[in-house]
Amino acid sequence: MPPTVESPGEPDRPRRRDAQRNRERFIAAAQAAFAEHGVDASLEQIARDVDLAIGTLYRHFPTRxxxxxxxxxxxxxxxxxxxxRALDMDDPWEGFCAFLESLFGMQAGDRGFNDLVSMRFPASDRTEAMHERLYRLIEANLRRAQRHGEVRPDITEADIITLVWANGRILEATSHTAPHAWRRNLHLMIDAYRAxxxxxxxxPPLTGDQLYAAMVHLSA
Structure with a gap:
């Protein structure tokens, strides 16, 4: 019987499995670090947290x-x-409120996500595309509620983003003592948005250029 010929790719499979496990470990550690410390969390500490070299982290993720x-x-x-889903709700006002509640709830307990949606990183095409998609969804929910006379017509996307900034500061101040306080402040503002x-x-509201410059400044 002829000897079994091992597939040329066979020796690489354990290495690929190890690489995938390392990638998953980095992501899990980074998720915890970013949630606590924001997008500027130490990458060196993330690598130490999983007992791997910083060079290994950079092989998986060349940039922050x-x-x-x-x-x-x-x-x-x-x-x-x-x-x-908010856009599909029958009541435009309820959809608008549900959308904001969801957005602000995602900020709670996750400083990294708060940073990511609050800042712009002009050198990154990926984050720029992500922000454009998010803003189109903000615009769609806002405009729908305005067309139905539910939200005052002078509210703009920039007003929603400045509310995101304010909520981030509220979360920073109250997360350890009153973790749900942000909801009170959000609904106070929602009432202020009613037509x-x-x-x-x-x-006047921030212009698009002013908003963009402010978000870039936050990331500097």
Whole structure:
């Protein structure tokens, strides 16, 4: 009987399995680190947390953005699905409120996700595309509620983003003592968005360029 000929790819399979396990360990450690410390969490500490070399981390994730996107891709997909479900709700006001509740709930307990949606990283095409998609969903939910006369017409996407910034600060201050306090503040603002409550505002909304520059400044 002729000897069994091993497939040329066979010796690589254990190495590929090890590499996949290492990738998953890095993602799990990074998820915890980013949630606690934000997007600037130490990559060296993430590598130490899984007892692997920083060079191994960089082989899997050549840049911090690569690691961020790997960590937050599931949450971003959840956000997209939630935003699309809100657009399908019969009541535009209820859909708008559900959308904001979901967005702000995802911020709670996850400083990294808060950073990612609050900041812009102009050098990264991946995050720029991600932000454009998120803003289109914000715009769609907002405009739908405005067309039905539920949300005051002078509210803009920039007002939603500035509310995201404010919520991030509230979470930072209260997460250890009153972890659900953000919901009170969110619903106070939602009431302020209602069309019947409208009063003239003393300042215009941020322009698109001003908003973008502010988000880039936050990432600097």
């Amino acid at each position: 953005i690569d690691l961020l996107m790997a960590v937050f891709e599931p949450k971003l997909q959840e956000f997209v699905a939630t935003a699309e 019947p409550n409208r009063h003239e505002l003393p300042e």
